[in-house]
Amino acid sequence: MAATFRVGLLGHGTVGAAFAELLGDRADAIVPITGLRPEISGVLTRSRGSFEEVLEGADLIVELIGGIEPAREYVLRAMRAGRHVVSANKQLLAAHGEELWACAREHGVQLRFEGAVAGVVPVIRVLQESLAAARVERIHGIVNGTTNYILSEMAARGLTYEDALGQAQALGYAESDPTDDVTGKDAAAKMAILARLAFSTPVHLDQVVYEGIEHLTAEDMEYAKELGLGLKLIGTAERVDGGISVRVHPAFLYAGHPLASVHGPFNAVTVESDAITEVTLSGPGAGGPQTATAVLGDVVSAMIPPASTPETTEALPVVNDIESAFYLHMEVADRPGVLAQVAELLGMQGASIRSVVQKGLGENARLVLILHPLLESRFYAAVRLIGQLDFIRSAPRAIRVIDEEFT
Ligand SMILES: NC(=O)c1ccc[n+]([C@@H]2O[C@H](COP(=O)([O-])OP(=O)(O)OC[C@H]3O[C@@H](n4cnc5c(N)ncnc54)[C@H](OP(=O)(O)O)[C@@H]3O)[C@@H](O)[C@H]2O)c1
8 A cells, every 4th residue: 555645735726626636536546656645635725724734734735826925935834844845826936936946945845837837738847857958049939828819719710809808708718807818927927937947047027028919900810811920929038149038929920830830728839959959849728627737747746756667557458450531642544433433442441531632634643632530441441442443553652641630
């Protein structure tokens, strides 16, 4: 029976409640990784619990209250008492990070904060660990899901800023007071934290220049579309002339930029460095269960003794015959009925055609199909028969298509 690891929880709101539920669901899975079973040992909200009791009964404190005080005081007291702390509080870290990190160092405890920037996107861990050896030159980020959702809706549906904001509020992507999001302040706090980690220099929220999206119009979005550009709220932290610049403002992006295709409430961060060129991470930027996943990931990291190796907990079968969408390229003699015969053989295997392109004439025509997902074994059975048709000029070529839609 694994020993218990006691987690004291400060705050039981959107993220705190999701965290408590997730910890209950995942406790069994965490035992083989850490050798310990995490459990919530105490909860503090405005209406229940006492901080002293929660602290006394905990091995680690999770701070999900938000704001500066009393979160700052609780985090400091927990670390001074020798407890690791996990927090998702970007405003606290952007305003008082240096004081908190100094306290963590002094008392030999960990202060982890993956959930504070870009929700479940593991950008903090990547900067601190995976890319620790890279000299980061620049970070570009879409680090506020609310504004990205608003801009995506303005671009896709021609909505005004006000209508898109109303829709974001109705769907729960924006709070009733969205000021911190739409003015860029929320993104500025996150960029301050990223810049601090990337450049190993103190960066306070007050040093981040930020501009929001309130003044953008549907007309701006129209022009952007015509020019093949996307309009995003972009946070940038970069080295400039021996110093650094950290800012947040709306910016146009060409279609090929890794952040241009990030739509809806998603977040993404691109880290640039000479050695690695660029690494882009993206995923859900906020939300209770999503942020709770990042918070629990931090708790697990804090629980792991150094150099632990993960054990396997299940023997899952490996599945080889999976569903894929396909691009199918055929060189054909252009005769009546070619497409119909190909479609019939595909149809017999349950394949349905998403799009068709036919090019060229006579004996050298090309027929290109994109198919909706089907089992690969069924697809290749159809391709074998298609290859035997008398109008096929060379072996058909197939390439898988990743056609998941994420937004
Ligand atoms: N929501 C998200 O999607 C998201 C995403 C990323 C990061 N975060 C961060 O996660 C943190 C929590 O956000 P949230 O959305 O979960 O906030 P929330 O829903 O407002 O919950 C806050 C919780 O803290 C408690 N609390 C507030 N003031 C307190 C005080 N003085 N003493 C004790 N408890 C107090 C509240 O108590 P009552 O229950 O009694 O009101 C509530 O349980 C914030 O730092 C936020 O920036 C949130």
